[in-house]
Amino acid sequence: MPDEAGTIGLRVARYRPDTDSEPGWQEYDVPLRREWTVLDALNHVKNEVDPTLSFRWSCRMGICGSCGMDVDGTPRLTCGTFLADFAPGPIRVEPLSNFPVVRDLVVDIDDFIQKLPRVKPWIIRDEEKSVDEGEYLQSPEELDAYKQFSMCINCMLCYAACPVYGLDPDFVGPAAIALAERYDLDSRDQGARERLDVLIEHEGVWGCTFVGECTRVCPKHVDPAGAIQRYKLKAARESVKALLLPRGAR
């Protein structure tokens, strides 16, 4: 194999609920190859050293969102994180924070899966036009308006980085709010009001204290913090209206 420059240590968090009483660490030495990602190193361990190490992955090209882990203290996609950037090591690999650990590097993201439908991330229209009438026209500028927020791969790095989600599990969280904003900004959609009703509720957007960690760790430049900020403004405008106007006039 080309480009071999010695080895690098991986310090991997291990936990098997049915056999371990508490999480522990395991060290592995892996070849330090220029083109290897942390995911390649984990697969090397799994295939050649220790088949019991468990982690999720699939596309190995930064698009399926499966392989998020905490690498040296920061949530990252392991398929896009290169060993060489951490030389001489060792590299600490842990499951994403803020989620229950199922096993080794696998976390339980069911909370997000349950919350996502609450923000109604689909096109809502007063009247749906039939397919026979052709497409909804949308100019490139209209597309650009929401494009960024449509790039979310649900990798959960932002949830792992969010201090608020860590403390307040009822907070809807960055990616779900970004998706709500994605549909609000889509010229084909008329559901902004319904989504605001959901997000204005107690733990919707209000939990966020503008730490901005979510945007910093997002591998797809979605800017969830920006989405949350926009929602807060919308929500604030609504509550001002609520104070000034009788209910029927809102």
Add this chain to the structure above:
Amino acid sequence: MSDGGFTATHDVLVIGGGGAGLRAAIALADADPVLDVAVMSKVYPMRSHTVSAEGGAAGVIAEGDTVEEHIYDTISGSDWLGDQDAIEMFVDEAPRELLRLEHWGCPWSRQPDGHVAVRAFGGMKKMRTWFAADKTGFHMLHALYQTSLKHDDVTRYDEWFVTRLLVDDGRVHGVVAVELMTGRIRAVAAKAVVLATGGCGKVFPFTTNANINTGDGMALAYRAGAPLKDMEFVQYHPTGLPFTGILITEAARAEGGWLLNKDGYRYLQDYDLGTPSPTPVLRSMELGPRDRLSQAFVHEVEKGRTLDSPYGPIVHLDLRHLGAKVIDAKLPFVRELCQKYERIDPVTELVPVRPVVHYMMGGVHTDLDGATPVAGLYAAGETACVSINGANRLGSNSLPECLVFGARAGRAAAEYAATAGPAPAAVAAQAADEERRLEHDLLGRAGTERVSAIRTEMQSTMEESAGIYRTGPSLAKGADTLAELQQRMARVGVADRSRSFNTELVAALELANLLDVAECILRSGLQRQESRGAHQRTDFPARDDETFLTHLLVHREPDGSSRVERLPVTITRWKPGERVYGR
């Protein structure tokens, strides 16, 4: 499940949450509101491999394009092995399906006037490929997933791995699956089952496919009595990144990219694919079909005109003349992938590429409604073979195939389920059998063989015996090695004693599936003594319509051996002719 009962019962169970599976699930939910529908998938739906598709989805919408032309391109692209009735129906329904996805929010790239934009694609005579920049599959899958959330009555089994179809007397009645989170083995009953489990690229060592593309549905159906069709046709995509096998989409050539050999020469002109022109010409040169382009690469290697890389010979994809503006607008993901995984910038540098296993034309034999010969069992998407792709799929036909046939299979399964009865008692016994097999033959056993070792050997065997060019002896030798590997597979055990998220168990189950699929590829490859599309036999270099204008179906016999049967190709209006590109 230890009481032998079922964890749950549904009218229709869809296996797979990719493009085909989610489209089927929505079609089912729309078909009949009282129908009890469930989707089971070994990964969360938005992790499915459809997410990786880059280039686009074909459908006739542009002015000046016609259904006839899309049909002809697909038929000639298939080297006349595609069934023409299926292709006509597919081409006819694709635009409506793509429009429906537009209504569901898919962010298709647009023209300045707001209409959906289309781009050129290989083997297509007109610009007809809809795209969402170069993340088409990602946007389609998320639009489908998010739209599916509207249907909150659809039950989801996320991260459940199906290990067996329960079939009694030629009818399907449900599945056995491992719930990965807990490791529990469960039986779920269903009157109808739709397989939408995707492709099998992992049979080979170097592939664009994701880790999860292990041909599970093909193996499940095969063992349940449904034959696999056209399995000898494996598509190599001409432009994969060395080492990772990450795809550089055909859209890069559609936007004007050139393929250069080591002398900077556009070598495709030497292979009857047309003459070079500075701007792309449809159905010519770099926009020829994938089988022909990948074969041209092999000849360049033989002539010593490729470059060496640590990962084998390569040629160059030149995008520099497109400029940063076009690349960032139309191919941003290509730029991102090159920068990340090759540390080069395609705006100023040449991209190293080589052919890479990409797509399986073959699959579970179905009719136009996705029905397999097993009653109640349907299949759609890459795991199925209707067939519209014949001996060579055209790029951007497969995403719309998932939609068109996913929807058709869903509707047909809904109708079937309305009349089917409950599962007979024998099925519970079968489920208990399967539980015993998993417990004792895999989990409860040390084993003397390792999954990763057998997998590596299988992959290199397949590359050597059934690559871009094959021969009778190479296929036969491969089949012998596979038979040995099958024996070794019987001695595999799962060292991991923990039940929760046991990925070693998953890998073992996947490997068993891969081996069966690999066997079928070699079996039909040996039988087809001609060269057609992606199946090139140097010992039989010509196409032989006299003998082989026919599909090959591999059936599994009760003793585990296989039997090959022929099925004529459906020809409606297009008589087999020469495939002409660039002239």
